[in-house]
Amino acid sequence: MQTSFANPVAAGHLIPASHIERLAALLDAPQGHAAADARALQSVLLRANAMVSAMLRAEPEPRPLPTPRRGCAGLAPWQQKRVRDLVEERMHESLSVVEMAAAARLSRSFFSRAFSASFGCSPHAYVMDRRIARAQALMQEGDEPLAQIAVACGLSDQAHLSRLFRRHAGMTPSAWRRRAQVGRGSTPSRGIVDGNAALAVG
Numbered sequence: 001m002q003t004s005f006a007n008p009v010a011a012g013h014l015i016p017a018s019h020i021e022r023l024a025a026l027l028d029a030p031q032g033h034a035a036a037d038a039r040a041l042q043s044v045l046l047r048a049n050a051m052v053s054a055m056l057r058a059e060p061e062p063r064p065l066p067t068p069r070r071g072c073a074g075l076a077p078w079q080q081k082r083v084r085d086l087v088e089e090r091m092h093e094s095l096s097v098v099e100m101a102a103a104a105r106l107s108r109s110f111f112s113r114a115f116s117a118s119f120g121c122s123p124h125a126y127v128m129d130r131r132i133a134r135a136q137a138l139m140q141e142g143d144e145p146l147a148q149i150a151v152a153c154g155l156s157d158q159a160h161l162s163r164l165f166r167r168h169a170g171m172t173p174s175a176w177r178r179r180a181q182v183g184r185g186s187t188p189s190r191g192i193v194d195g196n197a198a199l200a201v202g
Helices: 017-028 032-036 038-057 077-089 097-103 108-119 123-141 146-152 158-169 173-183
Strands: none
Touching: 077 097, 077 108, 077 123, 097 108, 097 123, 108 123, 123 146, 123 158, 123 173, 146 158, 146 173, 158 173
C-alpha cells in the first residue's frame, strides 16, 4: 500500500518535502512476515516517530524574501517640461490626466504617482492652481469681465471661476481684483461688468 502524507505545519515551520518522502519510504518498506508481529510494527512506528520529531526540530527550508517595492522616482526633467508646456498651451480648454500622461509617455497610474513625487501635488491640483494663477494675471492686466476670464482659463463659466477662486484665495474674484487694483494705486473702472449682469457677484 502506497503511503501519502500532507505536509504538516508545526510551530509555523513546514516539514521539508525531502523528509516527507523519506518517512513515506520507511513506512512503505516491505516487512515480510514480521509485519504481523506486534514488536516489528512497534519498531517501525518508533522509528517513524523519531524521524517526525527530528523533522520538527530541523530548520525550515529557506524562503525567498519578497522584493521591496521601490518608491517612485518622479518625472524626468524633459517630462516635467513637456507637461508644464502642455498645461500652459491648453489653459483655455479642458485637459485630462490621460493627455498629460501621454505627453510624458507614461501610463495614467504611473504618471500620477511620478507627477506627485515631482510637483508635490496631484496633476488635477496643479492644473487648477495654474488656472487660478492665469485668472489673477488677467485680472491684474486689464478690465476684462470675469465671465471672459473664466473661459480663457478653461473654466465653464463665472460661477465655476468663483467657486474655484474662493477655495484657493479665500475670497471672490471681484474682491481680489479690487484689492489688487487698490494695491496698484488705480481705481476700478466703472465699465467693468463681472459676468452677464452688472451686479453679478464673483
